[in-house]
Amino acid sequence: MDFEKKLIVNSDKENLLGELVRSMNECISFYFSVAFVNFSGLQLLLDPLKEAQEKGVKGKIITSTYLNFTDAKALEKIKEFDNVELKVFVTDKEVGFHTKAYIFEYQDSYKVIIGSSNITQSALKSNIEWNVEVIAKEDADFIKKVLKEYNSLWEFSAEANEDFIQDYEAFLKSIKKTSSQQVIYENKGYIVPNRMQKRAIENLERLRHFDEKKALVIAATGTGKTYMSAFDVKRYKPSKLLFIVHREEILKKAKETFEILLPNEGLTFGLLTGNYKQKNVDYVFATIQTLSKCYQEFDRNEFEYLIIDEAHHATSPSYREVLNYFDPKFTLGMTATPERSDSGNVFDLFDNNVALEVRLHEALEDELVIPFHYFGITDIESVDLSDVHIDDIAEITKRLKVNERVDFIIEKMDFYGHDGDKRKCLGFCASVEHAQYMAAEFNKRGYNCVCLFGDHSPHQREMYINRLEDDTDELEFIFTVDIFNEGVDIPSVNSVLMLRPTNSPIVFIQQLGRGLRKHANKSFLTVLDFIGNHNKTFLIALALNGSRYYDKESLKIAIVTGFANIPGCTHIQMDKISQERILEQIDKENFNSMKYLKEEYFEFKKLNQGHIPYLLVDYLKYDGAPNPIKFINREKSYLQFVAKVEKDEKLKRLLLDDNFEATLKELSSHLPLKRVYEFVIINYLLDHEEINVQKAKNEILKLIKNVDEDSILHAFECLDQKYYDSGQKKSKPRLFVLEEGKLTKTELFKRVLENLEYKKFVEDIVTYGIFRYEKEYKEEYYGVPHFKLYEQYQMMDAAFLSNYRKTHSSFRGSGLLANGKEYFLFIDLHKEEDIKESINYQDKFLSEKYFQWQSVNSTTQQSERGQNIIHNKQRGVNLHLFVRKFGKLDGKTEPFIYIGKGNSVAFEGEKPITVKIELENEVPASLYNEFTIKV
Template identity: 35%
Template sequence: MPDIKLITENLADELIPSIKKASGIYILTSFVMESGVILLAPHLKEALNRGAEVKLLAGDYLFVSQPEALRALLNIHPNIEARLWRSRGTSFHPKAYLFDYSDGQGLFIVGSSNLSLSAFRMGVEWNLAVNAQAEPFTFQHALVNFMRNFYHEFTQPLNETTIAYYETAYKAYHQKYPELVQSITEMEESELMLPQKEYKQEDASPNEKSALRKAQQGALEALDITYAEGYDKAMVVMATGLGKTYLAGFFAKERFQRVLFVAHREEILNQAMRSFFHIMPDKTAGLYNGSDKETGTDFVFASIYTLSTKMHRERFDPEAFDLIVIDEFHHAAAKSYQTVLSYFHPKFLLGITATPDRMDGKDVFAICDGNVAYQLHFIEAIQKGWLSPFHYYGVYDETDYTQLTWLGTKYDEDELLAVQLREEVAFNIYEAWNRHKQTRTIGFCSSIIQANFLSDYFSKQGVASLSLHSDTRSMTRQEAIRRLESEELQIIFTVDLFNEGVDIPAVDTLLFVRPTQSLTVFTQQVGRGLRLHAGKQACTLIDLIGNYRNADIKLSLFDTGARDEAAGKRESVTPIPPAGCIIELDMSVIDMLEELARKKQPRKDKLRSVYLEVKEELGRRPHYLELYLLGKMSSKEIVRNSAHMSGFCIGVRS
């Protein structure tokens, strides 16, 4: 390592390797939390077993150190030496980690991190690591001062008796100053960086499945059965907000030594790494992306854009990983993912997604041999009380999209902007939002220009608004989320940033101001508002609906009567929402949807178009499976109409 190194995250990645090779380990910390002891315990035990000296000095300042943490220290090994600094109310705030490697070599780290999981893995911390050879005098000075403090007259050895005395004083102080102690403890054990608060390390039990949500328990049991039956790949389909990443972590915990987690967004990778660390703090993990290239860790969290490059992919042995997890599995039919999946040979491939149908119609079920281990639609999750109910308001958009040029997958951008960037359109959007909104809103736009335009318009109306996208420089994404959560911002207009991989449970209003043709994208966006959160009774969905392509299809997302519709029994275009949810459509929207239904392309004509597109792509008459995999039509539609397709294919000349 360099002579001096600034560490702003994942301090444990520096501590654990140093513990493994040090002959002397000396830790000075203000507070000791049980989560931090659990993380370091196996490595300290191994060091003590090979004869290393381990001394730890903690403080009783403000009685933040947990009695159970002090007991856990003693239980690591009989030879560990631990003492407690009796501060007598005066400040005791040192944080230092010293490692003597012998022969004048060593490392010492001084900074902000106490002994807790949050400080080691997930919190915002600054620590400076200094090579002992570069600063031998300072290193020796630090060792001398550590020993002076360790054996100071204010300290006492940790044993069952002294811990019992401390615990009595600890409880009395907590009863006298509950708010003060709680705020400091929460800061030390902060879970603000984690997507799920229920997985606090200090609440862990021998049966960790009890920490799982009910949806995750069912999914994990299904995966257990799938794996036990000898399958080597499976997909789990679970609505956004139900904890698919944690599910993958618990599935990996008891079964696999090395895991490769693949995703296409940095936010997803970082969030997944934090989740896995929280479940398995004794494991090592690293990122493999544009800036980081960790290859030797237990868990590797890799960007698909980096791993799909031959040079980077081949830095790993094809059988390097026991388990490969593909997040947002609906992307897995893309060539970038296929190159990765064809290169590696894991014991098990797990795909997780909330939306198994791809935007281009290509099927992902075949990638996991059609083996869907578990599936839970967000409507069912709402009915079970696992996600927030919704109140959907379909607001009429007067834009005539039939006058815009359709380019196969989207409208002509210049023509679309010409109708979007009008004062009367912005006024209509603002009025709809102001009529139905709650407290914190995300607005989904079709372009950066539209997001900027609407943000400026809302700001002129006195609304705390921000346009957040890939070109935003005025504020980081994290700061924008923080301000939205604290209600310093009322609305964030965004372009695709919050479709996947970002958790903001406090959001209670979603505003749709783009002609969304893709059911996949719409499903992802709706999921941003359905997470449960204190004080949120329901999520408000405000949707500007015009006569754009597939406007009627996306409403099927909310429809509990979809089965009747498939059987030909439905007559109304208005969806049937689940209990506790509300759907209100402007009369103009209902009239427009009925008109769209009357003009809809006949099923046989649509099947013929799909068939001819695939035939042109292949240069020959396609087989049924090829039509299923390559056809730009949802797999559900093709399966539902398989009888028509079979007869249709026979009747078309090749």
Template identity: 35%
Template sequence: MENVRDNLLNAYERGFIDRNTNKTSHYPPELIINNPEENVLSPMLDALESCESFMISVAFITEGGLASLKTSLYELNKRGVRGQIITSTYLNFNKPKVFKELLKIPNIDVKITDKNGFHGKGYIFDNSKYSTMFIGSSNLTDTALKKNYEYNLKLTSLDNGEVIRNFKGQFNELWDEAVVLTEDWIRNYESIYNELNHDDKVLQLLEARSPYRYDDSNVKEVKPNLMQVEALESLKHLRATGADKGLIISATGTGKTFLSAFDVKQFKPQRVLFIAHREQILAKSMEDYRGLLGGPIEDYGIYSGSRKNREAKYLFATIQTLSKEAHLKAFDAKHFDYIIIDEAHRSGANSYFSILNYFEPEFLLGMTATPERTDDADIFGLFDYNIAYEIRLQKALEAEILSPFHYFGVTDYEYNGEVISDDSPFESLVLDERIEHISEKLGYYSHAGDKVRGLMFVSNRKEASVIENSLNKLGYKTKSLTGMHSQEERQNAVKDLEGNRLDYLITVDIFNEGVDIPSVNQVVMLRQTESSIIFVQQLGRGLRKHEGKEFLTVIDFIGNYKNNYLIPVALTGDKSFNKDKMRKDMIGRNMISGVSTINFEKVAKEKIYKAISVAKVDSIANLKKIYYYVKNKLGHIPSLVDLSQDADAINPLVILNKFNHYVEFLEKIKEPTEILTTTQHKILTFLSKEIVDGKRITEVKLIQNLLKEPVNKGDFQRRMREDGYHMNDQTLNSILRMLTLDFYTEQNQKKYGIPLINIENNIISLSDEFRDSLEGVKYASQVQDILEVAEINSYEYDQKYPLTLNEKYGRKDVCRLLNWDNDETSTMYGYKQKHGTLPIFITYHKSDEIEASISYEDKFLDTHILQWFTRSNRTKESPEIKNILMAHKEHDLPIYIFVKRDDDEGKGFYYLGNAKIDEESVEQTKMNGTEKKHNVVKMNLMMTHPLEQNLYRFFEEGHVEV
């Protein structure tokens, strides 16, 4: 407790008296606002999840704000942690529904104050050592926690602090006077609320904000949204270059149909053809076109089935009908000036080829939300590789084109002691107990508004039918739909859902695309994630905005599925397949933009971590599929830079970790490449293994300079300093030893073979072998490609310092970046004191197979203190320990802390900053779990930088059984 008190005193001195104090200060006071880099919700959830009790006093609560806390509250309930919430009926802002949602949460006690003008906003989270308090302007609403410009002060206090005691005293006074929230109270409030015509006022407000405007003739005028404005300008510019084809890639629900109608209005064609794969899409599209473009009804026609309105100015045709030769030849090749292909990712099929090869429009527009295909079809080539405009899920959410959503990754049912998996028998999927488990989650995580309109995706037709019957027995109104149902049956079911005659439509894959039900406010996923494309398609079914929907609830039942690693890929849109990036996305709280949130129950999150660890993302099949997608998109063999810069491409490091170099990968997939000499092969291997990650950019800068001319050592060193890079004599020596291969082990020297540089009279030049190898033009471009990618990768690191906080490094990286003369990875073990440094490597959760004598109990006591154990068979009198303690005390020995959660993460460790030894904590003790009880020395290391709460949670959660 004394350490906490001292750190708080230092923190408050820095926060309120002198920001330049050099005292160690943990738990600092912070002003928190909402912006792209931070928000109020994230630190609030950190405090909530680690607390032992909490008090919240807010005037206003919305369903979205409460949804942001539900998963954390669920986990607290499992730990037996309870809390209190005081709210109000001030201005009748709080909807009756939000009070109903509060009653569903078993571990909170809720009271309502009628205090006149109550407008307080305060949050206190207590734990055993201190309390964290948020005071400011944020109510418990999703916009206040993540979007609005708010001022909130985060303060940490001991229990005897005046401010915290005052807050708790005021809270308790309010609590004693307030009314307990009950179902009877809600019924009474609901009648008062409805009498005030509150819903009518909301609808009026929504209509005032609507992009739709009606003139006297009842023709709808639509104001373009951000995507449509930008895309229209891009299409105009594309045509100005002489292009007659273009592809629009735009997230589901962003308004592609209206965009095409806007562009038709802009292009002013005489005749238009709109092609889709389903007739109901045509009917809806024709309605949208007529509402925007106006004109007599005879200008619009359908060409499908029994309707063949051949002379219509705006013709809407199904691909199945029009692609038949008899129908195709009924039109002149130049009949249409403008053709639109809806769902253009389907256009690789032969039916589309026949149409595209026949017609000769002045402009051809393709539209798709998911251009990726499971085969290698070259969709982009059909549109001359002209991507006119692209907006994916993240940007669409930022622009508020789509409905915000709250995603809940929940744990699926446990059957015979095992959570549902890929191999679970069908019987386990439809057990009454699983249905009850599903029902419980549907009720807890709920939906926006008073009435659920849900889509439920399941694995197969049989499962859909059984779940329909089982849920109906529980009082739900559901209907299963499969490919066996007719279009008419599907349309009627959709109408029943929209008309509140059904709660859920249960389907397999037939609603993945081409279905428009804007009022859907809940999407339930009861099947494994087979692909990120399908995941996004199904998520997209609920992302269209609707005046009665504040947000979409997504409930994803996560079992022991091998493809769980695709969930962060789908939610973030990051298809780099970099496992560390996937983990970082899961660790962080800002995976998604805007007021949307991503929430995982603890066990469900662990299943995703496990799936990431075992996923074969670098399988030849996966690499080949992504490679050909990017190649088709670009229209040429992609370079490493192309892969690095394309949001849909795999991170080139994934390829280079599996292959010696990119040319070797191209050879493997049988792409035409030049034959490399042995020297060229070895140099490319060195660059691809040792340089390309960009962890220290100065090696790259030196090689780039040497490709032009030799350089003087002093001149190069000075330029690097002037450019702001970390550079001293030891660093320069380390760089030179690396490029001469002197740094490396004998095994690696043999592997790389060729030194890249010569040094003579302080002049650095390329080695003769390296320079001679560059005579091949293609080979030289490969070298440049690697160096450019290294530079791109270097932006991930703070190059002013040798190491970047919270980035990952292997032992060899650390030897190099701390300027050790040699790679001493093989003898480093858990730590090694050398060259005036002490790097410590910790695997937080040891394997069950590890020997007890080396199973150290290293552990973070909190985000500031690391309890660390030396090697076994060490005492306080051991020379090794005495040297460490003496060097720390007399020479301020730099201690570098590197931690990974478990061995599944590979060779990389997160660099968590430096640490100081708490000398009073140094203690000689015994190793637990060993027969001989080996001696070991234990001490507390005080972190210079407090451990990020996200990483702390990541390390601590690793013990969950999955």
């Protein structure tokens, strides 16, 4: 008897959802029997169910009332498909119902998947689940037995007609009312920090250990920053604390959080606001408005620990006055959006110490926010945006105001549905006029909605937000332009409509973020994006991909794999037309052209309140911001790029100073940093005369857990240009001198720093380099050679990061470079078409765990190098593998990706030797796809 069997688990390689969707698209009929169906899982199967209906493929679904876990709403939705019959097994106390079986019929065989997964989002995508798939001929005994069992269950189950569903729904509502949730005794000492909070607390401890007095934590709204601060306070144990924020409702919640986490410390807590004047307590929670009137009533060093929530407001005059008055031992700032205001830079305010930064993808991974189900839907044909400039809002508005489009949006909205009983939806529009039109049209069609924009008073906004959040109020939609991009918190929002062309990944992420706040009554957010044919559609892919550093190839792979790298239950689905449209645009676009870079820059400038972003750190403010290194690569320094695109005379004059310009280029050439030691040393020397190895070690340990002294010495030697070749020495300014174990500044560099305008820009490069390093490498120590798995590197980096003591630029050329027993294999998977090699290289992945590599033509097995390669483990030789798909993309040399060390396990032939290498780290699925899928 022929059986095909496989185990399906949810991992970064596969999940049950993918298998079900494939099977539904290929089968001639299907039969499901699952204990639970809830809407979070069903929504992910709506499109395959619809396709089955269109193809005339029939299905049967049995579910149950077991544990009252099935949604009545999910049953109602299934009933909308006339190709699916639905029955419900009604359970009682004696008989439970716990099947999880998915059966697909083909021409002469069946596929049966039996295991642990119900139809819920987590069971289909992210839970630890085991499901066994068996494919067998229709006459196999196993298949006959499965079908017989299914049919007997079918006979035994009740038809899910309208009366049945209404009764069941009424029953569920009655339980909800009567069973007040079980109260569980909870010892407050057992509330433990999540991963994000732990990392933040560790980093705050390390900064304080090195006498730093301020730090900033950047994390998305709803990720638990207040709890994190309370955990840190619990550890620090200040006798007096001041917590400042600008809104009273945030303050009350913060005070409650601290009271919960610090119940037995004998502390008193009080509010200092317009309504409360509790000043004589240990921990004061104050609004800035009230505090700024009475702060001098407190002693300057009254508070040991000061916390500023929503810290991006702290650059305003009222905050600065208060902060300049107090002298606490430690100040913590917390913000979701560290955007810069006219009055300054929030990073500077906290001494450029970022203890933690959590962006959207990390928040999803750590389950700090709820998952979202994104559906990219091709807009109706009659809306043509192909010839409109993305900034021509009036014309875009005119073309979007189409009644037929409103009907189409409503049709899709009703099809995909939403989580929970009441729809609470934000619709993001292109302009005020567009938002007013949408609200009017929806109201005409019987949907209760309002339009909100910048002219509405805070009071009006608050009133409408409260109405939307109220389950008993009929308001379901707020159409808006961009007042909800940031800073407005509506936790129970369960739907977002993207009704305008996306012209910025930043705005897209901010709008998406409005619905991701955790809330007791929702388990996911539904996002419907109506994708038109304007020429910037591919920006959606940039936003969803979650990586600030991308190239054409990685974007295309993300699209064709349905953004498989997105964590948890989040689901991203684009229809075929949108996918093809975006892929075509990506193919046409040159991401390194001046035209593209200028568009990216000016779009970012617009979000910067129209101010020229003179500083690199401006790009650290927003999730989805452009990567300014691309601007540096174009013009050798960021200021040169800005001067060019802005035609900025003031900047051009500044750059006339040859020493200043050369200094900017020299420092910029090290970005992005691959190790942080050099920039930490430079940062110290900006305000000090000299530095020795011990002092440098101290400074470096503020950022990372460990560092070896030889690497610090190598960093000193690098800063002294010991490893530059003669051409580099001629063309680059010498900024540092190493004498008798101490590093000092050259006269040239001192003169540059004496000019405060110049110094500001030098500091910016150093600060940006360090911040970005912290973001990408965290606080880990990577040893020597200093490589991080799956990070990008160029050949010359291997010399620098393995403390090579000769000219680093000589580290080029053949695919194998060596520093002692460290062997670096640089591998192109696709050779340049035009290079006629005398040999066809066979470098390729055999699997996620094995790689086949060929040595250069001249290598024999008997040579020293040959022996070191084929017996690397016995000879103590480390083989480091660096791989890239293409040597060049869009005319620019591509970096290699470090996939870790490997060991030779088989070899054959010589001149070249073909070696099979077992990798020490299995390549993650998303990266493996990137290397191996052809688009």
